[in-house]
Amino acid sequence: MPKSTNVLTPVLLAILLTVIASTVALMAKSTAAGYLSNLNLEHPELAKHAPILGFAPQRTSRRVILIIVDGLRLQDSFGRPTMGRLRRAGIDTTAQSHYPTISRPNHTALVTGVPPLASGVRNNTYRSPVLIDSIMDRLQAEGREATFIADVSPSLAYLFSDDFAAMYYGNWTGAVAKSTQLALARGQSDLLVIIPGAVDTAGHDHGGDSLQYRNAVTEVDRILAQSLVNVDLSLDTIIITADHGHTDDGGHGGEEESVMRVPLILAGAGIVPDALLGKVDLIDVAPTIAALLGIPAPGHALGRSLSEVLTISAADKEQLRRSDRLRIERNTKIYKESLAQARTHSQSTKRNRFFLLSGLFAVAILLLWGARKVGALVVDWRVLLIAVPAYPLCYYGLLDLLGQSLSFSALQDQGSEMSNLMRFGLIATAVQVLAGWLVLQNRVVLRDRLAAANALVLFGLLVAWIPAALLWALHGDAPHVEIPGSTVALLIPANYIAVSTYAVGATLLLVLEIIVFFARAVDPRVRIRRLERAALRERNRLLIEEKENE
Numbered sequence: 025m026p027k028s029t030n031v032l033t034p035v036l037l038a039i040l041l042t043v044i045a046s047t048v049a050l051m052a053k054s055t056a057a058g059y060l061s062n063l064n065l066e067h068p069e070l071a072k073h074a075p076i077l078g079f080a081p082q083r084t085s086r087r088v089i090l091i092i093v094d095g096l097r098l099q100d101s102f103g104r105p106t107m108g109r110l111r112r113a114g115i116d117t118t119a120q121s122h123y124p125t126i127s128r129p130n131h132t133a134l135v136t137g138v139p140p141l142a143s144g145v146r147n148n149t150y151r152s153p154v155l156i157d158s159i160m161d162r163l164q165a166e167g168r169e170a171t172f173i174a175d176v177s178p179s180l181a182y183l184f185s186d187d188f189a190a191m192y193y194g195n196w197t198g199a200v201a202k203s204t205q206l207a208l209a210r211g212q213s214d215l216l217v218i219i220p221g222a223v224d225t226a227g228h229d230h231g232g233d234s235l236q237y238r239n240a241v242t243e244v245d246r247i248l249a250q251s252l253v254n255v256d257l258s259l260d261t262i263i264i265t266a267d268h269g270h271t272d273d274g275g276h277g278g279e280e281e282s283v284m285r286v287p288l289i290l291a292g293a294g295i296v297p298d299a300l301l302g303k304v305d306l307i308d309v310a311p312t313i314a315a316l317l318g319i320p321a322p323g324h325a326l327g328r329s330l331s332e333v334l335t336i337s338a339a340d341k342e343q344l345r346r347s348d349r350l351r352i353e354r355n356t357k358i359y360k361e362s363l364a365q366a367r368t369h370s371q372s373t374k375r376n377r378f379f380l381l382s383g384l385f386a387v388a389i390l391l392l393w394g395a396r397k398v399g400a401l402v403v404d405w406r407v408l409l410i411a412v413p414a415y416p417l418c419y420y421g422l423l424d425l426l427g428q429s430l431s432f433s434a435l436q437d438q439g440s441e442m443s444n445l446m447r448f449g450l451i452a453t454a455v456q457v458l459a460g461w462l463v464l465q466n467r468v469v470l471r472d473r474l475a476a477a478n479a480l481v482l483f484g485l486l487v488a489w490i491p492a493a494l495l496w497a498l499h500g501d502a503p504h505v506e507i508p509g510s511t512v513a514l515l516i517p518a519n520y521i522a523v524s525t526y527a528v529g530a531t532l533l534l535v536l537e538i539i540v541f542f543a544r545a546v547d548p549r550v551r552i553r554r555l556e557r558a559a560l561r562e563r564n565r566l567l568i569e570e571k572e573n574e
Contacts, residue, residue, distance in 0.1 A: 034475040035541065037400035041481050042534045048485065049527035052492070056445075056520035063504050063513075065144030069362035071155035075323020076354050078347030081340040083318025084294030085261040089204075089216045089252070090313060092134060093244055094127060095224030095276065097232055097269035101287040104245035106252070110262055114291025115333055119304045121268045123510065124432055125276045125283045127224070128179045130267035130306055135159050135180065135217065137310035137325025142359045146507055147277075151182060157322040159310050160187035163214055166319055171213040173203045176221035189213065204251035214317050218251065220244045224270075232270030232282060257292035261316050264289040265309065271433050278431035278510035290333060299333040315344060326355050366505035377497035384493075388486060399471075401478035406463070412484045414459035415526050419452035432510040445518055449525030456484070456529040461536065470541050477537040481530040488526040492519035 093101075098118055101107055121130055122139040128148045129140035136158045140146050143156055160170045169189030172180050176195050180188075190213065192203030200220050207216055226240035248264075255262065266286035268276045276283040288304055291297075294316045307327030314321040315329045315336070328348045331341040395401045460480050467473035495516045499508045508516065 031471050033395075033398050033400040034471050034478055035538070037395050037478050038474055038534050038538050038541075041478060041485075042531055042538070045481065045485060045527040045530040045534065048489070049524045049531065052520045052524035052527065055496075056517045056524060059517045059520065060147050061149040063146040063507050064150045065146070065504060066150075066152045066155075068142060068144035068156065069358055069505075070138065070142055070324045070355060071144075073324075073358055075157040075161075076351050077320040077323050078351050079340075079343045080318055080320045081315050081334070081336045081344055083316070084335055085316040086259040086293065087214055087216065088261045088263065088313050088316050089218065089255065090134070090309070091218045091220075091248065091262065091264045092131065093223055093241075093264065093266045094219055094221045095227045095268060095270050096241065096244075096266035096286060097282055098285045098287050099282075100232070100238060100241050101266075104241065106245045106249040107264060107287070107289060110264060110289050110291040113257060114262075114289065114295050114297050115299055115301065117288050117290075117301045117304055119265055119286050119288040119306055119309070121266075121284050121286050121306055123279050123284075124507070124513070125268035125278065127267050128183065131179045131219070132183060133306045133327075134265070134267070134309050135184070135322075137307045137322050137327035138355075139305075139307050139326060141507065142324075142326060142355075145183070146504075148179070153186065154183045156324040158184060158187060159215060159313055159319075159322055160184055162314055162319045162322060163317070168214045168317075168319075169212060170215040170217065171207045171210075172217050172219075173200060173207060174219040174221065175199045176225060180217060180219070188217075198247075198250075201247050201250035205254065208254055215313065220247060227270035227274050227276075229274070231272055231274035233272035234274075237270070255292075259293050261290070261292040261294050263309065263313070265306065267306075271431075275431075275433040277513075278433035280431060280433060283433060290330075294335050296333050296335055301330060301332060304330065311348065321348065321351065323351065324355055326352055326359070328352065363505055366501075370501050370506075373501055374497055377500065381493050381497055385490075388482070392482060395478065395482075400475060401482065402472050402475040403479050404476045408480060408483055410459060410463045412480065412487055415452045415456040415484065415529065416487065416522070418455045419448055419522055419525075432513040445521045446525065449521045450528075452522075453525045453529035453532075456526065457533050457536075460533045464537070470544055474537050474541050477534060481534055484526060485530055488523045492523045495519055 122133050122141075124140060124146055126140075126147050128150050129143070129145045132143050132145040132154055133139050136143060136154065136156050138156050143154065144150075145154060163170050164187065170187065172184075172188040172191045172193075174181065174193050181191055181193060185191075190207065190210070192199070192207065194203065200218060204216065204218060207213060222240045223237065223244055226234070226237045230236040252262065265288045269283040269286055270276055271278075271280055271282055286306070288309075290312075305327060307325065308330055309327070311321035311325050311327050311329040312334070315331070315334055321327075321329060329344050331344045331348075334341065334344075336344070392401070396403060460477070464473055464477055464480075467476060495512070499512060499516055507513065
């Protein structure tokens with residue numbers, strides 16, 4: 025094993041590694057922080073094409089009231105008086121949410137008929153106006169208007185602020201009920217979009233399988249009863265659904281059944297009670313609302329009108345289906361062509377990134393070899409086997425506590441889970457620094473101790489960096505026409521944070537070792553004490569060997 029004979033080389037390498045580790049920590053943290061927002065696409069391909077406007081059947085509803093109960097699971101929507109009454113009066117079915125199962129993407133899907141992958145709205149960090157066609161745009165084109173009402177979830181207010189003629193937002197008790205009653209009394213809006221947020225808040229705070237969550241559903245059902253007390257179902261239509269559900273532990277965003285399947289209740293004017301429906305997605309709601317109001321479906325929509333539940337003539341149903349088919353075919357073609365172009369570009373990007381990573385890895389190996397050759401690091405396998413695994417074992421063990429089976433649902437849209445990932449990383453960093461510090465204590469010669477610390481940091485950074493680098497190479501494209509699946513979507517920011525916090529730990533460990541090196545190198549009393557302790561350990565070892573030989 026090469027040992028340093030030059031005191032300066034391990035010191036210089038330690039300083040260089042400190043600079044590298046601190047730079048890596050800052051870059052990885054910045055990448056992790058921007059990951060969610062980079063998934064959004066402000067200029068989707070559909071928005072570059074004019075909306076295709078099709079057939080509008082005869083109007084059958086004076087007013088549509090769309091109620092999006094934020095975070096309502098399908099199984100928890102049953103047994104509630106108000107929702108039960110509307111189920112019995114109309115149609116009770118199930119709708120499929122869209123991945124990522126997060127509020128803003130699916131609020132957008134509900135009023136545009138475009139899923140998150142095509143709309144570009146992929147999570148709640150999206151802040152720009154949505155450029156694709158919506159129900160509100162179609163109403164404005166007819167000189168009609170829409171109203172938005174919410175308490176704790178003003179997502180559509182951010183995204184479609186110019187498209188609503190009136191907006192009511194307040195987080196005081198009874199805000200939704202009072203605002204709905206005012207909007208109904210005002211009587212000028214053809215569409216009311218209402219989003220109560222208490223269920224989603226309870227899901228995040230206590231989990232979907234909690235008493236608090238079920239109580240929140242009961243409370244929202246009571247609020248709906250107050251809100252809709254003056255609605256005349258012979259003239260108006262009520263649609264109740266949800267943007268997503270919740271996992272038992274609380275969270276959404278992934279593809280679990282409990283977050284993907286949501287209720288869909290349609291009742292009132294224009295709806296055939298107990299009509300049979302096939303598969304329904306949330307993107308089918310917008311074209312159906314448009315048909316009820318007698319306007320063309322949003323021109324970028326990929327969803328269909330649920331014509332089988334509408335009280336329009338058979339001829340109008342057939343014409344509506346043909347119109348839907350032409351619109352969906354055109355828009356699907358645009359999206360698929362943009363996807364094919366993006367994949368071609370992505371393949372080229374991936375190749376370039378793999379070449380870059382191969383070069384960086386070769387540089388790291390050369391640095392390892394050269395530094396060991398000159399004695400700037402000492403590869404002590406006992407030190408490495410104890411300290412290097414300390415971080416990943418601790419970090420990924422803590423990550424398992426998120427309880428979402430490595431799903432994007434672990435990154436709930438309230439944003440606290442990024443903080444969880446960072447906190448877990450810092451805890452694992454403390455474990456790593458402590459493990460490294462302890463295993464280096466037995467080294468007597470200061471230059472060899474610092475050289476062993478250099479090896480520990482360099483090997484550890486490689487262990488943390490390789491998986492994050494591979495994920496970056498495979499899924500690092502921005503803007504993202506495609507987005508990773510649920511598990512990978514969690515692992516990417518988790519690994520960036522792992523690199524960042526590991527690099528912080530490596531920096532701390534090296535700084536401590538550099539301080540120890542200089543403090544002890546300039547203090548002869550410390551050096552004498554260390555040599556005495558080393559001599560004592562050696563004498564004890566020899567005595568033990570003599571006794572064993574006897």
